[in-house]
Amino acid sequence: MLLNSLKGSEWEVQELNGSPLDPDNYTSRVLPTLIFLEDGKVSGNTGCNQYQASYKINGSELEIKPGAMTKRFCRDVDEVGFMDALTQTSQIESKGGNLVLHGGGEDLMKLKRKLD
Numbered sequence: 001m002l003l004n005s006l007k008g009s010e011w012e013v014q015e016l017n018g019s020p021l022d023p024d025n026y027t028s029r030v031l032p033t034l035i036f037l038e039d040g041k042v043s044g045n046t047g048c049n050q051y052q053a054s055y056k057i058n059g060s061e062l063e064i065k066p067g068a069m070t071k072r073f074c075r076d077v078d079e080v081g082f083m084d085a086l087t088q089t090s091q092i093e094s095k096g097g098n099l100v101l102h103g104g105g106e107d108l109m110k111l112k113r114k115l116d
Helices: 002-006 079-088
Strands: 010-016 033-036 041-045 050-058 061-069 091-095 098-103 106-113
Touching: 010 079, 061 079, 061 091, 079 098, 079 106
Parallel strands: none
Antiparallel strands: 010 033, 010 106, 033 041, 041 050, 050 061, 091 098, 098 106
């Protein structure tokens, strides 16, 4: 059920490793995003650079394997923390219409659906 609701959806990171994110703190004024594509791929923005990854979901288990990423220089953006959180993700939970990515017993990211 969760897999079907993810396909084609875009999500914006609201919290990363327990810390709320503020778009005003990002040079590009863009919070990190995840876009779940139809073919087991996810793409988005790190808050500065574009990235692609593959994902596998089985019930509440989620594995994300990062792939290509652009390499622009970015100030005030925790790209390493974002990419590490993606890599460490092992569980996904839908909570009140939002997503929570878990790994190692911790909440790694809290995301809300981005609407056009």
